[in-house]
Amino acid sequence: MEQITAKTETLAIGPRDILGEILKTGAQQMLAQAVEAEVAAYIADHAELRDDSGHRLVVRNGHKDEREIQTGVGALKVKQPRVDDRRVDENGQRKQFVSNILPPYLRRTRSIDELIPWLYLRGISTGDFSEALKALLGPDAPGLSATSVVRMKEIWEKEWNEWSQRSLAGKRYVYFWADGIHFNIRLEDQDNNRQCILVIMGATADGTKELVAIADGYRESEQSWKDLLLSMKARGLEEGPELAVGDGALGFWKALPQVYSKTKEQRCWVHKTANVLNKLPKGQQPAAKDKLHQIWMAATKAEANRAFDLFIDTYQAKYPQAAECLKKDRARLLAFYDFPAEHWQHIRTSNPIESTFATVRLRTVRTKGSGSRKACLTMVFKLAQCAEQHWRKLNGSNLLAEVIQGVRFVDGIKELAA
Numbered sequence: 290m291e292q293i294t295a296k297t298e299t300l301a302i303g304p305r306d307i308l309g310e311i312l313k314t315g316a317q318q319m320l321a322q323a324v325e326a327e328v329a330a331y332i333a334d335h336a337e338l339r340d341d342s343g344h345r346l347v348v349r350n351g352h353k354d355e356r357e358i359q360t361g362v363g364a365l366k367v368k369q370p371r372v373d374d375r376r377v378d379e380n381g382q383r384k385q386f387v388s389n390i391l392p393p394y395l396r397r398t399r400s401i402d403e404l405i406p407w408l409y410l411r412g413i414s415t416g417d418f419s420e421a422l423k424a425l426l427g428p429d430a431p432g433l434s435a436t437s438v439v440r441m442k443e444i445w446e447k448e449w450n451e452w453s454q455r456s457l458a459g460k461r462y463v464y465f466w467a468d469g470i471h472f473n474i475r476l477e478d479q480d481n482n483r484q485c486i487l488v489i490m491g492a493t494a495d496g497t498k499e500l501v502a503i504a505d506g507y508r509e510s511e512q513s514w515k516d517l518l519l520s521m522k523a524r525g526l527e528e529g530p531e532l533a534v535g536d537g538a539l540g541f542w543k544a545l546p547q548v549y550s551k552t553k554e555q556r557c558w559v560h561k562t563a564n565v566l567n568k569l570p571k572g573q574q575p576a577a578k579d580k581l582h583q584i585w586m587a588a589t590k591a592e593a594n595r596a597f598d599l600f601i602d603t604y605q606a607k608y609p610q611a612a613e614c615l616k617k618d619r620a621r622l623l624a625f626y627d628f629p630a631e632h633w634q635h636i637r638t639s640n641p642i643e644s645t646f647a648t649v650r651l652r653t654v655r656t657k658g659s660g661s662r663k664a665c666l667t668m669v670f671k672l673a674q675c676a677e678q679h680w681r682k683l684n685g686s687n688l689l690a691e692v693i694q695g696v697r698f699v700d701g702i703k704e705l706a707a
Contacts, residue, residue, distance in 0.1 A: 466490045
């Protein structure tokens with residue numbers, strides 16, 4: 290009986306578990322080596338400093354108590370070397386060694402901070418976080434109880450409040466991407482279920498993508514967007530972007546000219562393609578999709594207009610709704626041709642925002658748990674902040690200054706002065 294039990298336990302440890310343990314062990318060893326090397330380098334940098342008796346002022350002093358760090362490969366145990374730094378600053382205070390690898394009080398890696406808002410926006414209730422994290426990170430995932438998650442949400446809410454009131458004076462954005470996002474969370478009451486999170490991303494003059502604004506809206510209404518834009522202007526963003534990109538259904542487009550009247554509009558080709566195809570029979574969709582691609586992939590606006598006319602002529606008679614859906618936004622769909630060709634892949638769609646929230650957008654089935662408007666907003670903010678660190682710069686960033694200066698681009702090419 291003992292042999293059978295032992296064999297069963299061995300079989301229960303599958304390849305994924307073995308690989309996970311190997312990765313965990315390797316990560317733990319690498320972490321230990323890294324913190325040891327960091328301390329050794331710090332001590333070596335100050336090795337020449339001595340007191341009046343000739344003793345070193347910066348030396349090793351054993352290890353701190355062992356602690357666990359929650360990471361994407363599970364909990365890692367680490368004993369950090371202790372440094373005895375006897376130097377004093379100009380105020381008479383003892384100087385201290387602070388690790389860049391293991392800052393004081395660190396209990397979770399950044400990947401865990403990204404995972405928690407992701408779970409919440411997927412509809413996992415606070416009380417179920419512990420089990421969800423154990424399933425993802427392994428059974429040894431302490432320190433992430435419902436109380437811990439609530440405390441984190443409170444901290445993040447404070448961060449969002451401060452961030453949303455920050456000054457925008459001196460900021461200059463060349464492009465905006467705007468979107469209204471619904472999530473897979475059943476909120477407290479019927480009215481709250483109409484919540485929409487308004488998100489604006491911007492490209493600065495050096496090509497860096499930044500999170501500009503996140504706010505609580507009401508079904509992407511014109512007034513909600515106007516309130517957000519006016520708030521940005523009141524906080525110092527005097528000039529609007531040269532071009533704004535977004536879905537045609539947004540109340541954003543009615544609000545934008547009321548606040549930033551000089552900004553040009555570009556409709557998202559991904560949304561427009563989906564909307565047009567939805568008005569066609571499935572059998573017609575592959576050919577129609579190819580014709581739509583020929584429009585926005587054309588090298589010049591003239592070629593795009595010819596492809597545009599071909600689509601209208603092809604489908605107007607039998608499928609007038611599809612033709613009209615495309616035709617009504619012609620100028621706003623082709624606005625990108627008046628900007629550098631190097632930027633086209635960035636400004637033809639609202640993908641920079643779409644991709645950030647792709648895994649947590651509205652699903653057809655809502656979860657049983659309920660959440661609050663503020664918590665949902667806070668989690669979106671945190672998730673976007675984490676994603677912001679991985680956003681890459683625009684191609685052709687050196688051309689943004691010319692866009693700001695009003696240099697004319699024709700079919701993506703700078704027009705030379707006569």
